[in-house]
Amino acid sequence: MPTDSLIEARQLVKNYDDFRAVDGVDFHVRPGECFGFLGPNGAGKSTLMKMIYCFSPRGGGELSIFGLDPDKKASEIKNRLGVVAQTDNLDEDITVTQNLQIYSGYFGFSRKQIQPKIDELLAFMSLESKAHAGIRQLSGGMKRRLVIARALLNDPDLLILDEPTTGLDPQVRHLIWAKLRELKTQGVTILLTTHYMEEAQELCDRLLVLDKGKVLSLGRPEELVKNNLHPYVLELPVAKKSEIQIPPSIQLETHGDKLFLFSDTPSELEKIALPFQGQFRIRTTGLEDLFLKLTGRDLHESE
Amino acid sequence: MSPNKIRQLPTFARMVSAIWYRHYRVYQNNFWTNSFPTVLEPLIFILAVGWGLASAVGTMDGMDYLTFIAPAQAMMAAVYTSAFEESYGTYFRMMVDHNYDAMISTPVGVNEVFWGELLYTGTKGWFFSLVVIVVLSFFGVIHSAWAVLVPFVGFFTAVAFGSLGLFAARLVKNINQFNFFITGVISPLILFSGTLFPVDKLPPVVSIVAKMLPLYYFIDVSRMLTTGRFTSDLYIAVPYLLVVPFILGAFAVNSMNKKLIQ
């Protein structure tokens, strides 16, 4: 199957017993792009990724990675992947360098052959000073950086990152973003899941919004926002709902204790907000609004 | 992404040895804490039995009692190290540390992972039965130079019992259920396989069953090697120990495929 997509999924399905975690998903990832999965907890993002990195067999539909079928060519595919799973899975009893040596062995590298690469990656992830530290001596952020470094040992063509920066401080997050952008300029294709809209905005060329195993939306971040929402939003406390008149041109959403009013013009929103000095905020709409709009309601109902 | 840059897949043997090396490396870091009990246990056993039981028992199967149980001690070291390593150890690597997730996100697959692990376990069985034989040789209970082959029997024993451990790791729903495996499977296998008394002393039916248990021939052969008293059993025991561990291994590895791949 000749294809210029790196990943091609058609009507992809995954069942766990009676439960359908991924339900007819279509998408493709082009070489060199950064492609993001967004979706609430349990949406099926990790399940989708596991099928791509040949961990879980698919339950139905079609899937090819590098033009290869993961059911038949898992080793060949994995030989060219870098995988950062959602849960860190380092060897806790050995050092940072030993972790990298051992993992590179799974790709067939000898220790001598891989050492320059290890030095390079430790520097790349600012972990040089920890080269001989035990894993238990590392902070969460250091472990995450090490897992990412480990995923780069084989110079992957496709890097798969399942929530690479969850739980990390802003400093580390920015460091990781910078590194991922650098990899992108080197031509590495990146597949990413995140719960941080800023991260999706910063890194992703295209996004797939997923909920309950189904695709809700797919496209460039700006496009998604533009196609689904008016460009301006007014935030008000939800208690004010009864006090305002809402013209039909305005889109209304409620999330938590906040009311979101979307409009094409800021002036329209300012008019409504006038009586509530100091209690409102008018801003341009972003991914977060989109995410809440697409997935928010469902989340509240199901929880 | 230029196709000419694509590296060749490592061979099966290369991947299996990478897994073997992983366990070796990790184990090395805790070498003394891990090895000490395994060596100490047979030592304590021999001392206790030597001081206590041996004089009361006198001879067993035409040899003094310590000579009778010495080879079984070497096999027990191999059994315990492999049965624990592949049950509890596998469970922790699978459920707690997620080590297998890391391994199989590389070209390595489940088959390579568990064959590597079984070979590593075999190596440990080899090593521990070697240590036990060396230690016991100071007690004058090793009577033949053939005893140098006992560690190799230990290797096959460990592969077989490592495989049983893997079945346990596949079946348990939580860590407590391993108690069933150790007390319900491993302990009886050890007791009824000619470790402390000859199987022939059992009622005829039981003794026939005992000879079919996986450990019987391993101990039988070890005893021939440490005493130099070979019997015609050798013609069954040798093919048995060369083949059975790998049949068990093949089933165990296959069953881990089902457990891990969901």
Ligand SMILES: Nc1ncnc2c1ncn2[C@@H]1O[C@H](COP(=O)(O)OP(=O)(O)OP(=O)(O)O)[C@@H](O)[C@H]1O
């Ligand atoms: N091994 C499994 N067995 C049974 N159900 C599973 C299994 N793995 C995942 N699920 C279910 O599949 C659904 C999707 O899970 P998945 O881990 O893909 O979600 P996710 O989008 O990655 O969520 P999160 O943002 O919390 O990581 C969930 O409802 C989860 O309970």
Ligand SMILES: [Mg+2]
């Ligand atoms: Mg997930």
